[in-house]
Amino acid sequence: MTGKTLMHTQPAHTEVELTRSAEAIAELEQAFQAKIDADIKIEPKDWMPQAYRQSLVRQISQHAHSEIVGMLPEGNWLTRAPSLGRKLILLAKVQDEAGHGLYLYSAAETLGASREALIEALHAGKAKYSSIFNYPTLTWADVGAIGWLVDGAALINQIPLCRCSYGPYARAMRRICKEESFHQRQGYEIMLTLCRGTAAQKRMAQDALNRWWWPSLMMLGPPDAESSHTQQSMRWKIKRHTNDALRQKFVDQSVPQADYLRLAPPDPKLKWNEQTGHYEFGAIDWNEFWRVLKGDGPCNRERIEARRRAYDEGRWIREAALAFGAKQARRARGAD
């Protein structure tokens, strides 16, 4: 990004900030936290601490980027879906993800960020997106596994966000969660069909579970001890539960679903603990998580390259649309 920052369309009232006294700011912060504690939503025009704004822009834009990059692994099977019905369902699903990206970029815009700047940060490798989309989709079963596990983990992450303190984000999440829940059931239904099918189909299904299981567990974020944003985000009610609590919930939910499919998650240490009422599971390879996050997953380069190419090759189209819009406006004013 040259000469641009993510916040270049910052609303004017934050500039007033510089002239406020420390006491005045402390008072505003207190009132802000009191609202949060009383579960009153923060709206775009309300005063908010700069760090709250930045934290939300980071989180919402990461989420938006994940939706857009996430279109690629599933989009990889759009042209090869095994029936017309499956093609339509997958197409509608990937389209929903584009729609989620749109609402989320719009939610980020209410905080003063611009869609274009956020996208450029993604392309420049400065913004993150969910690491799971750096894994490849090798067979049709991956489309099922992504719906079941990846959308399942996403939902567990996202349902609490429907109660997030920032109004526009919470409202976007309510709609997104409804659609994600539908996607998850569709994914599971693909798995069910495969598991009731031929030996080759069952093999595909088990192989997809083997490859997506651990990355899905990692999707709930680093362990609480290493999560840099958790504490502050919880105080601001941007985040409602810790990563480890959400991960346990995901495992507890997914293991019986795998049992029903007669598939085995690739974890020899997985076992039900009668006393805690939870499943115990083996150690997660966090080295893999950090490695993929830092850019060395199987598909990091091609995912960003695909996004960048689409954006660069589409530039003349966007420019033409803008130029035409400007011409129309001039004509309407009678200048042409």
Next chain:
Amino acid sequence: MNQRQALYEYLLRLGDNALILGQRLTEWIGHAPALEEELGSANIALDLIGQARGWLAYAGAVEGTGRDEDALALQRDVLDFRNALLVEQPNGHYGDTIARQYLFDAFHYPLLEALSGCADQYIAAIAAKSCKEAGYHRRRSAEWMIRLGDGTAESHAKLQRSVDTLWPYTGELFAMDEIDRTLQSAGVAADLAGVGRTWDEDVAHTLKTATLQRPAAGWMQSGGKQGRHSEQLGYILAEMQFLPRAYPDAHW
């Protein structure tokens, strides 16, 4: 050729046009020039593939050998496809895709409008539903033709070239053969000459508004409707039909 065979062929033409163009559009998903275009392209692909299901399901019923829409879409080879050459042409850049879409939509809408009043009640019903969708498709692609034609110098030059390249594939859309004539006498097929007059007017208006030149009359390619395709279709089918071909005993 009896009327039943003609009807089967005719339904394949309608279904294969929608299927192959829809398949082409799905290639864009994840790679379109803007998020709004991801949504728009996906919408049109959804409509077209949905329409293809309707036409091909009916074609299967008319054929009467137990093939359903998936068998027809995913287990026929090139020689048995009946789509026009225009819809199988490569996506190219987004302007190429828009030009291909508009030249097709300007044909598709009046065709479906004519078929809405068809003597065959199934065709009339599918056409009436599809016609609403095609009306929206035509409006959208015409708007893009105008934006790109009358946008920047670069977009103008690119789109003119797209139109010039695709133009030779438009003649086939309006060529009547024995299948059309057999069905037309039964009040089933649309009069393609009438559809062609509507297309002409629409295209003339859109090109003019878009400040584009109508290409000079020249040789028109044909054959798709009779199963003589370009090299493109084989690759489309190889990709689209991969799973059912590789696992013939599987249900998905």
